[in-house]
Amino acid sequence: MRHPSVTYSDRTFQALADPTRRAVLDLLRRGSQPAGEIAGAFPVSRPAISKHLRLLRRAHLVHEHREGRHRVYQLNPEPLRAIDTWLEQYRSFWKMSLTNLKTFVETEYAKETTQPRAAKPNTKTSKGDR
Amino acid sequence: MRHPSVTYSDRTFQALADPTRRAVLDLLRRGSQPAGEIAGAFPVSRPAISKHLRLLRRAHLVHEHREGRHRVYQLNPEPLRAIDTWLEQYRSFWKMSLTNLKTFVETEYAKETTQPRAAKPNTKTSKGDR
DNA sequence: ATAATGTGTAACCGTACAGTTACGTGATTA
DNA sequence: TAATCACGTAACTGTACGGTTACACATTAT
Structure with missing residues (x-):
């Protein structure tokens, strides 16, 4: 069981634990991209990437903003x-x-x-x- | 499911994902210690720490050597x-x-x-x- | 209005922790 | 030898992923 209080950098370390998520960050270093295009770069299903993006969001490692019907993800190196x-x-x-x-x-x-x-x-x- | 091939630094990132394990490493920066003493520094049971140490070992973040009936753990910063x-x-x-x-x-x-x-x-x- | 696109979410499955208690085992001490 | 110490491991439980398919929803395009 996780500790009751999960610190800030806790989420960060946790988010980095998965190789796919690190690869997503590596990808975003080249520039922001919409979710679908990110998903296209990986051999897993789009919903899988969607969930990875959720964890990255939770860790504040990415920012998201809507652009038409796209959701563009941007790297946030701060954490x-x-x-x-x-x-x-x-x-x-x-x-x-x-x-x-x-x-x-x-x-x-x-x-x-x-x-x-x-x-x-x-x-x-x-x-x-x- | 984990990917078939788990890379070297994969284990490392994974090991660092848990706050207790990071705390263990932080503790070992002050010097090597036997398992029991490490366990004494945390509010969880000794077997819990034993399992954390196993993961740290698997990630090569610590070395272990026997010393009488103690098992002394030493930080290995290499990874x-x-x-x-x-x-x-x-x-x-x-x-x-x-x-x-x-x-x-x-x-x-x-x-x-x-x-x-x-x-x-x-x-x-x-x-x-x- | 309807269809198509782009995404997130729900539901479900399997696995890997994180924690617990109980127990096994090698090394020391009595 | 017997008791004790210092560990690791087994067995079990609950939770959080990581993946999948099916579906809901909002935003264009027809």
């Missing part, structure tokens, strides 16, 4: 900034050499692991606070 | 590079001002929309293959 921000915290990690990472990790966890016994972390105490 | 690469293509978009984006989009789609009739994209031709 991707949140992803970028999240990733930012990890950049330093993959810039570290693996050896450095290993060292860092070892020193960090050293206090819990070096002593065979006394270090048994009391798992339960820290459980209530989140 | 996140793929996400970063994907995002890279969108950076230019959110750096553009909205007006510029609008202009770009309009000129791009102009050929299909400016002529009322003749431009009707033949959606069906590419659709027949499914």
